[in-house]
Amino acid sequence: MRLASSLLCFALSSLSTGVLADPAPAQPLDLATYQPHLTVPRIAGPLVIDGDLSKPEWRQAAVIPSLTQNTPQTGQPTEFQSVVYIMRDDSHLYIGMHNVDPDPSQIQVHTLQRDGDQSYDDRIAIMLNPFDDHRNAYVFRINAGGARTDGVESNGIDTPDFGWDGIWEAKTRRVPGGWDVEVAFSTRSLQFPTDSDRWGFNIARTMPRNSIVTKWAIIDPAYSAFSPQRYGILDGMAGLKSGSGLEITPYVLARSDQIDPQAKRVEVGGEVKYSFTPQLSGTLTVNTDFAQTEADSQQINLTRFSLFFPEKRQFFLDGSNLFAFNNGTLNGNLNGGFTAFYSRDIGLADGQTVPIDDGAKLIGRVGDLSLGVLDVDTGQTGSMSAQNLFVGRFAYNLTDTLQVGTLLTRGDPSGATDAAFNSVDAAWQTNQFFGHQFVARAWDANTSGAQNPGLTRGYGYELQYPNYSWYADLQQDTYGDAFNVPLGFLPRPGTRQTWEEFGWFPTPPAPTRINFWQLDENYDQIDDLSGHLQSYQLRFIPGVAFTDGSDFYPQVYREYEALSAPFAIDNNVTIPAGVYVFQHWRIAADTPVKPLRLTVQTTWGAFYTGKVRDDFVQLNYSGLAGKLELGLTNESVFGYLAEGHFVQRLWQLNAAWSFSPDLSLSSFVQYDSSVDQLGFNTRLHWAISADKDLYVVWNRNWRQSVMTLTPGTPDVADTVIVKLAWNFSR
Numbered sequence: 097m098r099l100a101s102s103l104l105c106f107a108l109s110s111l112s113t114g115v116l117a118d119p120a121p122a123q124p125l126d127l128a129t130y131q132p133h134l135t136v137p138r139i140a141g142p143l144v145i146d147g148d149l150s151k152p153e154w155r156q157a158a159v160i161p162s163l164t165q166n167t168p169q170t171g172q173p174t175e176f177q178s179v180v181y182i183m184r185d186d187s188h189l190y191i192g193m194h195n196v197d198p199d200p201s202q203i204q205v206h207t208l209q210r211d212g213d214q215s216y217d218d219r220i221a222i223m224l225n226p227f228d229d230h231r232n233a234y235v236f237r238i239n240a241g242g243a244r245t246d247g248v249e250s251n252g253i254d255t256p257d258f259g260w261d262g263i264w265e266a267k268t269r270r271v272p273g274g275w276d277v278e279v280a281f282s283t284r285s286l287q288f289p290t291d292s293d294r295w296g297f298n299i300a301r302t303m304p305r306n307s308i309v310t311k312w313a314i315i316d317p318a319y320s321a322f323s324p325q326r327y328g329i330l331d332g333m334a335g336l337k338s339g340s341g342l343e344i345t346p347y348v349l350a351r352s353d354q355i356d357p358q359a360k361r362v363e364v365g366g367e368v369k370y371s372f373t374p375q376l377s378g379t380l381t382v383n384t385d386f387a388q389t390e391a392d393s394q395q396i397n398l399t400r401f402s403l404f405f406p407e408k409r410q411f412f413l414d415g416s417n418l419f420a421f422n423n424g425t426l427n428g429n430l431n432g433g434f435t436a437f438y439s440r441d442i443g444l445a446d447g448q449t450v451p452i453d454d455g456a457k458l459i460g461r462v463g464d465l466s467l468g469v470l471d472v473d474t475g476q477t478g479s480m481s482a483q484n485l486f487v488g489r490f491a492y493n494l495t496d497t498l499q500v501g502t503l504l505t506r507g508d509p510s511g512a513t514d515a516a517f518n519s520v521d522a523a524w525q526t527n528q529f530f531g532h533q534f535v536a537r538a539w540d541a542n543t544s545g546a547q548n549p550g551l552t553r554g555y556g557y558e559l560q561y562p563n564y565s566w567y568a569d570l571q572q573d574t575y576g577d578a579f580n581v582p583l584g585f586l587p588r589p590g591t592r593q594t595w596e597e598f599g600w601f602p603t604p605p606a607p608t609r610i611n612f613w614q615l616d617e618n619y620d621q622i623d624d625l626s627g628h629l630q631s632y633q634l635r636f637i638p639g640v641a642f643t644d645g646s647d648f649y650p651q652v653y654r655e656y657e658a659l660s661a662p663f664a665i666d667n668n669v670t671i672p673a674g675v676y677v678f679q680h681w682r683i684a685a686d687t688p689v690k691p692l693r694l695t696v697q698t699t700w701g702a703f704y705t706g707k708v709r710d711d712f713v714q715l716n717y718s719g720l721a722g723k724l725e726l727g728l729t730n731e732s733v734f735g736y737l738a739e740g741h742f743v744q745r746l747w748q749l750n751a752a753w754s755f756s757p758d759l760s761l762s763s764f765v766q767y768d769s770s771v772d773q774l775g776f777n778t779r780l781h782w783a784i785s786a787d788k789d790l791y792v793v794w795n796r797n798w799r800q801s802v803m804t805l806t807p808g809t810p811d812v813a814d815t816v817i818v819k820l821a822w823n824f825s826r
Contacts, residue, residue: 141185
């Protein structure tokens with residue numbers, strides 16, 4: 097079988113008469129300077145995408161003859177060979193890839209859903225950085241079953257936002273000794289400079305059953321495949337057409353609610369998008385609706401602060417990377433941290449859904465300036481009046497390593513204040529810090545509209561050493577007690593917060609079943625503005641990750657909480673004000689990557705005036721080559737406090753059937769015992785083509801506690817929604 101695979105790989109390579117890419121580097125690798133190049137030939141096009149690499153057009157492609165092992169054994173030979181073919185026409189970039197597998201029966205596919213979780217699948221990842229700015233990129237993943245996921249990378253961070261959706265096609269095909277994939281990226285949904293001949297590019301392949309990752313560029317394991325700092329280079333990209341610049345995406349939505357007859361209606365709305373240049377586009381939305389959005393996954397909250405829920409609405413996800421201020425992420429374990437612009441505040445205020453009448457968005461780049469501007473009008477609902485909300489983010493690349501920016505917001509979704517947020521930030525990052533990565537960030541902001549007097553300013557900095565074997569991070573931030581961010585997320589204003597983390601992740605030499613060891617500690621401290629300690633958490637995490645995808649992490653926590661007021665942790669249990677110091681332990685483990693995967697996490701120990709045990713169990717099954725997906729999750733918290741005992745349980749069931757990578761039916765059911773609420777969301781998604789989608793959604797939620805339903809009263813909110821979205825563009 098291995099001989100046959102090698103011969104097939106050689107035969108496919110021989111088909112191409114295009115230019116060979118720079119070969120994989122000889123050993124030892126020069127990780128600091130290695131950057132491959134490839135010249136992309138132009139074909140007449142268009143190309144039919146069906147997963148067949150034997151079509152004659154592929155003989156004209158440029159060839160990357162092999163990829164290099166990135167992890168776990170950097171630069172070492174591997175049986176998992178790959179050959180990559182690249183070519184273009186006037187409006188598409190085409191990529192083909194033949195993937196040799198020494199045991200094709202072990203190829204793993206756990207999902208066929210669009211934007212599904214491919215973490216445990218045999219897959220490839222393609223990264224495009226049309227501006228070659230070492231900071232931003234488009235990210236695409238395709239698993240061996242043909243499922244697609246896409247997103248955007250921003251500000252040099254290696255954690256993509258997979259909420260963005262582009263216009264592209266991908267098909268896979270099983271072949272003797274492995275599998276092939278064929279991809280076409282339409283330039284209609286990409287921003288790029290039409291006069292630039294040079295794009296940043298990388299491609300990677302992942303085999304999760306043994307944790308092997310191979311890449312074309314950025315072989316250094318300190319960088320993920322998504323890190324845009326040192327992609328390879330595609331030459332010959334000038335002259336691509338950017339389309340007519342006009343995209344129209346109307347939708348027709350039919351809604352039926354069995355309780356509220358007034359809700360039975362047909363709505364028409366949509367978006368108009370115009371690209372002023374290939375780098376700058378504007379979008380106008382009218383009668384905005386988010387019917388197709390997945391339901392939020394509920395969380396058990398044992399703190400006195402609000403929880404963070406991710407954005408899932410496509411209008412706000414498109415271009416979200418361009419609104420990211422100071423890295424845009426939360427940090428810390430104590431419900432602290434800060435997100436300057438939290439888009440979920442728009443259309444969702446004080447737990448209520450607020451209608452969005454219209455909105456306009458401008459996103460893109462002008463030279464070294466990137467910008468995101470958003471203006472939204474919300475409608476009146478309940479006691480909330482109509483509001484106008486504005487967000488503007490501008491960032492300028494002074495050099496390849498230094499970026500400065502500002503974020504401005506105006507408005508309050510609840511209408512309670514006339515709020516404004518004005519800020520500046522700066523980020524410096526390099527991969528030449530003694531041959532490694534180093535990042536330094538700082539920010540400063542002032543606000544208005546707070547209903548209480550006090551400090552209206554916030555500021556902070558971060559120093560990060562995000563490398564493979566060694567990792568270090570230090571952050572310090574101050575938030576005034578009148579630091580007012582109704583369009584942001586700040587659970588704990590009026591505080592000074594410090595976060596530090598230091599970790600060592602060594603990889604043992606081959607042969608080994610261990611992917612890496614872990615020895616990590618982090619410390620999170622929150623003080624009030626007078627310097628009095630409010631909270632701290634010290635966490636120590638040793639552990640081991642195996643090459644088969646299993647892992648084991650014992651952990652120990654020590655926490656301090658100073659409660660200035662009583663805190664209701666449950667409906668019947670209130671913790672009194674006072675100072676509490678307690679310690680608890682946690683064991684977390686995952687079984688190997690198989691069709692059936694078990695995740696277990698158990699926490700136990702002291703907790704305020706007593707003890708607590710938190711048991712988390714998740715069982716996932718995938719069968720029939722990813723067509724069937726089942727997931728059952730249970731978290732049960734048992735509290736034994738001096739003030740009383742409590743039990744909180746959260747049950748969640750996910751089920752999905754994918755007829756193909758373009759047609760799937762999924763259902764999500766959850767029950768939260770703390771509020772005695774049951775609900776489910778069922779969604780049919782048909783990707784008719786790369787730019788046409790049909791959604792049929794059925795939501796059912798019990799409005800009252802399900803254990804205390806009153807006979808004869810309408811306690812069920814039952815909604816059926818049909819939404820057809822059609823993208824008209826050329």
